[in-house]
Amino acid sequence: MKHEDVITLPQLAAKVPQLVSGLPGLVKGLRIGNTTDKTRAVGLGRCLERCRASNPEGPAVVFEGREISYEAFSRWSNRIANFLHASGIRKGDAVVVMMENRPELLAVIAGCAKIGAVSALVNTAQRGKVLAHSINLVAPKRAIVGEELVGAYNDIADAVSLSGEHCYYVPDTEVYRNGAEPPIDWQNLEHLITQCSETTPASVDEIRADDPCFYIYTSGTTGMPKAVVFNHGRFMKAYGSFGFAAVKLTARDRLYVCLPFYHATALAVCWGSVLAGNAALVMARRFSASNFWADIRRHNATGFGYVGELCRYLMEQPASPEDRRNKVRIMVGNGLRPSIWQPFKTRFGVARVMEFYASSEGNIGFTNLLNFNNTVGLCPFPYAIVKYDREQEAPLRDQRGRMIRVARGEAGLLIGQITAKTPFHGYTDQQKTQGSVLRDVFEPGDQWFNSGDLMRDIGFKHAQFVDRLGDTFRWKGENVSTTEVEQIADGCAHVSESVVYGVEIPGTNGRAGMASIRLDCDLDAFDFEQLLQSLRQQLPAYAVPVFLRISKDVEKTGTFKHKKAPLKAQGYDLAKVADPVFVWLPGTQTYCRLDQTRQQEIDRGQHRF
Structure with a gap:
């Protein structure tokens, strides 16, 4: 580890004014994200209705020349919600959603959320047996499929339990531009909702923290996906902690997101931050390294979401005098490698990197609130980084059978304590859920979530991502x-x-x-x-x-x-x-x-x- 990655007291002291000024937002965010009160009405639907009330004519979603206001978006999602409810969908029912990035995807997700239905967000690249597995895993009552993916669904239709009358397609302008015909024997959702009520369903106020909101799929080592339960309480955590404490957008901001919305980074972190600030979500169908900054400028984006190697691909593009001609003041995401962290900020003139660490199934997260380089930031919830024996593939324990915290500068296994405020909801597969829980870690009977990731303690409650345990080998x-x-x-x-x-x-x-x-x-x-x-x-x-x-x-x-x-x-x-x-x-x-x-x-x- 580089010496400069360990945070020193003078470095922290220099951040004190920033920390103090950000405290009100941090407190508000933590309060909003508090899920211990199980009787409180919460959820994605209520977040959308707040935006509608406070910024009705402001843009909710911007996409390929379309600009949809919060008022219009809310009415649209209400029609979908009321249609689904009238068709028999009830709270807790799973609805498979297969669609590329476009406003219709968000409207469907919002419609499901408003009646307590659970959107099973299938990876749009899945095909064949893997796709059939993902669908059957959640026992869905309906399937809502973008016209662009109807062919992929038809290929496995005989292998899933849904009948044809329970499958709807959503038209896609890109498909029409390519001259394709509407799918045969599918019902057009946009036609079906035309006469439905635009009134917000009363069920919006009946959603609680533990009610599932999405199923998000993660790939297992065998290649067969697992469905992670992402409930409304977890969405509120992202909405509160990122929206009010970290990213802090306003109604004047536009956040550009080209990441797929079947993953939590785009869906919960980016969209949640947009909703918290009554801001506009600029949605791109897919990532293009050559068009990225032109798109940013075209839409006057003031921030963007990133993940994985996206930033590396942008750095590989030829340097241009236009590189710093943008209004971006913040980028939010994870996976920015230390080797390009500062060069990226310098080349494109981005002042704040809101790097974070979280997983779809995890119970804790880190956020780079103080804008240090090369760190996932700090975590307000109870966690520990403990010594790990890679040869035995297990955490080390002392003579009393307790785990051992690493010293500053050392790397170890990240674990998050399972508490009322940081519950672990796990997977649809209970065996996999139980296998991710560590017990008797520091005290008899305590329970901690095993992240499976190695982190380095770099001081003052900050951590640095080191490696995924599955990505190591012995030689x-x-x-x-x-x-x-x-x-x-x-x-x-x-x-x-x-x-x-x-x-x-x-x-x-x-x-x-x-x-x-x-x-x-x-x-x-x-x-x-x-x-x-x-x-x-x-x-x-x-x-x-x-x-x-x-x-x-x-x-x-x-x-x-x-x-x-x-x-x-x-x-x-x-x-x-x-x-x-x-x-x-x-x-x-x-x-x-x-x-x-x-x-x-x-x-x-x-x-x-």
Whole structure:
């Protein structure tokens, strides 16, 4: 860890005026997000109605030339809510929602929320068995599918439990522009709601903190998704803590979001912040690195949401005199790597990076309230960072059987205490829920959520993300952090992007490092000897990747996270990998091209790694 990442007392003292000025918002946000009063009416629907009352003619959603006011958006979502209720949908019923980013998606989600129905937000990239699994997992009563995804649904319709009369499609202008015909045997939701009441349903005031709001899907190690319960209380936490304490937008602000709304970063953090400030949500159908800043300028955006590698892709675009010609004063998201943190702020003139840490299923979160660099910020809820034994894959315990907190500057497993204010609602699968709970951590009978993430305590209640435990591997008797190796590799000449993972070599213990890298030059012009020299200078020998896979692109999730499972499964097997593969053989000073002969030698143990 870099020395400057540990926060010193003078650095903290310099932030005191900012902390003091932000206290009223912090207190208000915590009060709004308090979910211990189970009788209080809360929820997404009430948040929308507050915006309608205080800023009726202000823009709620801006999208591809359309600008929808809070008054119009509320009436629209009410028609959907009243239609669904009249069709038999009741509080707690699941409604599958499959739609790309567009205002109709938010209107459907809002309509469901107002009657207590649960939007099951399926990843729009899912197909086949995985899609059928995701739908059946929540036992839905209805499916609302964007016209752009009707084909994907039709492919698995026979494998799900819903009948045709319970499936509705939502027209899509982009589909029409491409000359497609409306889907056959589907009911048009926009037609069905035409005559429905625009009055806000009374059920808006009957929603409580523990009532489910969304099902958000996370991928398991097997590739089959898990449905995380995201209730209205958790939405209120995001609405309060981000909206009032951290991001603090106003009705004059416009937050640009090109992240998929089937994930919590866009749905809860970004939208929640917009609603708290009566601001405008500028919605983009998808991310485009080449059009991003032009879109920001076109819509006069004052902030944007980010996640994963989005910022890296923006940094890879050619520098332009236009880079700083924008009105952005804040960016909110997670996953900004330390290697580009300050360069990004400098190049694009962004003053505040509201980095945060949270997970769809987790019970705590961190927010960079004080705008330090290279940190996920601080957490107002009870948490601990404890020593972790990677070899045993379990937290360390002392002689009394209690876990051990790390010292400042050290990394360990992040855990969040499960309390009335920080409950863990878990998954639809109770076995998975119980497997995520640690017991008797510091006191007999206490319960803590296991985040599965390694964090570093950098002082004064601030933490720094280090690695995901699933992204580490053991080689030469040592633990290798893929995140740390990726950061070094990404800094090497002509390496645009890297993904590091462990692969098995017959006859060896552990897993050897392999990196899938994307180059910004021709393969013939790349200096493999220089790359190896750079890696060996900056990494311990056991952490230097043994294999390289030269890829034109790296497969990612909808939130720009790397998909490592397929890469691990293919390993260095040339029968499975179409990309060029290189290997660092023992005793050599460069990477050489792997061919069938060398692969057979490695598999037979002729090279002593």
